Amino acid sequence: MSSFLPDILALFFLFSLIIRRLGVNLAFQPATYQLLTYVLLLTIGLKGGQALTSEFTFSLISNSLIVIALGVVLTLVAMLIIHTFSAMNQSDRVTLAAHYGSVSVGTFAVALSYLQLKGVSYEAALNLYVALLELPSILVGLWWLNRNQSSTSLKTIFGHQSLMLLLIGLVIGGLYGDIAEPMVKQLQPLFAVMLALYLIHMGAVAGSKFGEFGSNQLFLICFAIFMPLLAAAIGLGTALLLGLSIGGTTLLMTLAASASYIAVPAVFEQAQPNANVAQALVASLAVTFSFNVIWGIPLYHHIAGVVA
Amino acid sequence: MTLVFSFLTLLMLLAVTLVAQSTGMVVTNYFMLIAALVVYVGWKSRKSVKVSLLKRGRSAA
Known part of the structure; x- marks a missing residue:
């Protein structure tokens, strides 16, 4: 029976989403949601920082450059697909592409927990790659839209909470290494519980956004799966x-495969007030996050097992 | 173009599901997603065909 069910974490998300569609809202207050994301981001950052110190090699620098290039390629591919198959204007096109070139730390946390439940190990450098993949799409998108105008301020690009918390965790974990171990050990049991609560919140938010697609509904839903x-x-x-x-x-x-729903919307809302951030947010959160949590992660793990 | 893209999406999803199934994965959930998407795309394309026929009828009149 259990083989037919989605992953245990996906069920928290799925039930919350269905219940939201039935009219009951399980979403938390903004401050509670913020606390959940703080704990998740700091735990990922601290663990990553600790592991990076112990596993540091010079190949990490070249690998990081390849990962940054991945972020740029994903943004350009998304732009090409949207340009070919939709009638969106340039500003909306680039905004949507930037969401899909960036990453979702929430989806990453679910994948981490999925691997932990399966007892699968992974390279510590992935925690660094999350932070690295947040930025290229934002830079490419803003550059594309502002080619003939003055540049956007660095504060707009770098000054968002998720990236800063990840970096704080990475730096402290990296500097203190084993000394930070007791703190990481205390955060570790909290991680699964916080993630379950986070998914209940996200399910409720995704459920509330299903009605907000606007005129591009068919394209957005298909793009968010394709x-x-x-x-x-x-x-x-x-x-x-x-x-x-x-x-x-x-x-x-x-x-x-993940799409940003925290950092990119925040940056583009400030830097490009004319862009339709709402439709990109609905696609990335309501469809892509749901798809990745319920169907994507087990599929990626299976394919990685076959190919890697 | 949107309809072409939606058929491409369905094809891609089906191809990935069949590959996963042939390599030993339980894919019941994936077929359920494909079925839901087929119904949705079919419903949407029927609606858009109706609208274009209505427009054509009006312009002919």
């Missing part, structure tokens, strides 16, 4: 190039 599959394939190719393990390949495929 793009993760294509991006996961590109992520698989990159993982093979980097020589990652099955766990690492699963995580890089998941990262490539």
Whole structure:
């Protein structure tokens, strides 16, 4: 029976989404949601920082450049697909593409937990790649839209909470290494519970956004399923190039397949007030996040197991 | 073009599901997603065909 069911974490998300559609809202207050994301981001950052210190090699620098290139390629591919198959204006097109070139830390956290439940190990560098993959699409998107205008301020690009919290965790974990171990050990049991609560919140938010697609509904829903599959394939190719393990390949495929719903909307709302951020947010959160959590991650893990 | 893209999406999803199934994965959930998407795309394309026929009828009149 259990083989027919989605992953245990996906069920928290799925039930919350269905219940929201039935009219009961399980979403948390903004401050509670913020606390959940703080714990998740700091735990990922601290663990990544600790592991990076112990596993640091010079190949990490070249691998990081390849991962940054992956972020740029994903944004350009998304732009090409949207340009070919939809009638969106340039501003909306680039905004949507930037969402899909960036990553979702929430989806990454679900994939981490999925691998932990299965007892699959992964390279610590993936925690660094999450932070690295947040930015290229934002830079490419803003450059594309502002080619003939003054540049956007660095604060707009870098000054968002998720990236800063990840970096704080990475730096503290990296500096203190084993000294930070007791703190990480205390955060670790909380991680699964916080993630379950986070998914209940996200299910409720995704459920409330299903009615907000607007006139591009068919294209957005199809794009939000097509793009993760294509991006996961590109992520698989990159993982093979980097020589990652099955766990690492699963995580890089998941990262490539995920779409941002925190950092990119925040930056584009400030930098491009005319862009339709809402429709990109609905596609990335309501469809792509749901798709990745329920169907994507087990699929990526299976394919990584076959190929890697 | 949107309809062409939706058929491409269905084809891609089906291809990935069949590959996963042939390599030993339980894919019941994936076929359920494909079925739901087929119904949705069919419903949407029927609606858009109706609208274009109505427009054509009006312009002919």
